[in-house]
């Protein structure tokens with residue numbers, strides 16, 4: 001090789017090396033590979049997340065966009081304006097639905113861990129490689145979760161996933177009702193019960209099952225009649241750890257355990273029933289992802305539920321399953337400690353504020369929940385229910401929902417739980433803003449009560465023995 005040729009090769013090699021270094025520098029910074037096709041999506045997600053909405057609302061990637069600009073803020077109740085900074089002072093507290101926004105701050109604190117980016121080609125087919133509708137990985141994580149929390153025995157049991165527990169509730173009724181029986185199975189629950197059991201069972205108007213209301217309505221039941229009992233534990237609305245009322249060969253139970261997590265209740269024991277239903281909505285707070293699961297002991301019941309899911313929707317959205325997997329894996333990273341401590345402390349704090357506010361009232365009373373040993377926290381813990389079940393004690397306050405509505409508190413009437421209208425349910429799992437306005441309105445209501453002359457008389461009535469002693473003391 002000539003001298004000129006040799007220096008030409010050296011220059012070429014140097015140029016290649018420099019180019020390689022430049023490309024490397026562009027793709028590898030701060031010890032990490034730079035993003036390629038995910039970069040735009042990641043930037044978009046961060047841009048929207050950076051819209052603060054004054055801490056009283058949220059902007060979303062799929063939110064309404066005005067004038068082709070960034071998504072608009074969706075404000076919490078009582079807040080408005082383009083950046084949710086305007087508080088409406090006389091607005092009503094929203095304590096109606098069970099939207100679980102109390103966990104939103106937790107996920108904002110864990111933004112990096114919990115984010116996922118879904119490729120345009122992610123799982124486009126109808127099934128997973130094993131021809132099922134269920135992610136094996138997600139099933140394994142749910143098994144692990146129950147083992148770590150100790151709230152349900154899942155070994156050797158079957159799983160069916162649903163679009164929230166809502167879809168699974170009817171799938172379970174369908175699976176438990178005997179086929180082609182001469183009379184339909186009776187579906188019952190104990191008052192106060194979650195109304196969806198009734199509305200859903202009635203919606204489907206099946207020949208195989210019929211909603212019959214309260215368990216106590218089954219007075220003239222014969223041994224041959226089949227009964228399906230919904231057992232909600234902790235119960236919505238009153239937080240009680242209900243047990244099945246009916247037992248026998250023709251009675252089956254659907255255990256709705258969606259609130260059986262340490263945020264809302266002590267976990268006294270690992271539940272080991274034939275059919276239990278759980279939901280992401282109340283575990284991680286992601287009600288919008290519509291993901292729930294049923295844990296089933298009996299294979300033929302499992303087959304019927306799986307058939308229901310396959311026929312009604314061909315399983316749960318694969319995107320929802322991916323999201324559920326990510327969220328549950330974040331929960332598992334600390335053995336649930338971070339989320340359950342956050343959830344329990346938030347709910348306990350809310351319950352204490354509520355009980356303090358109503359403790360000076362003779363007009364309203366709350367359900368009683370005793371402290372109990374929790375196997376998860378390994379200590380006796382106080383109540384932290386998802387809902388307050390309020391009773392209006394005055395004879396004339398027959399419609400407690402109306403009493404609250406007039407005081408600018410929107411709850412849910414007792415009649416929506418097949419109970420007396422003297423009761424109203426107040427949701428405690430909504431956003432901190434909703435809860436703060438609720439406490440404000442209830443404090444005003446109690447203050448008004450204390451300023452009425454009848455309040456002083458009531459207090460004297462309640463403390464009659466003490467008052468008499470004092471009077472005697474003054475006389476003698």
Ligand SMILES: Cc1ncc(COP(=O)(O)O)c(C=O)c1O
Nearest residue numbers: 098164165166194236279281292
């Ligand atoms: C007792 C009970 N079961 C089931 C559900 C349905 O929840 P999801 O369909 O979001 O899982 C709820 C919702 O509030 C509930 O309170």
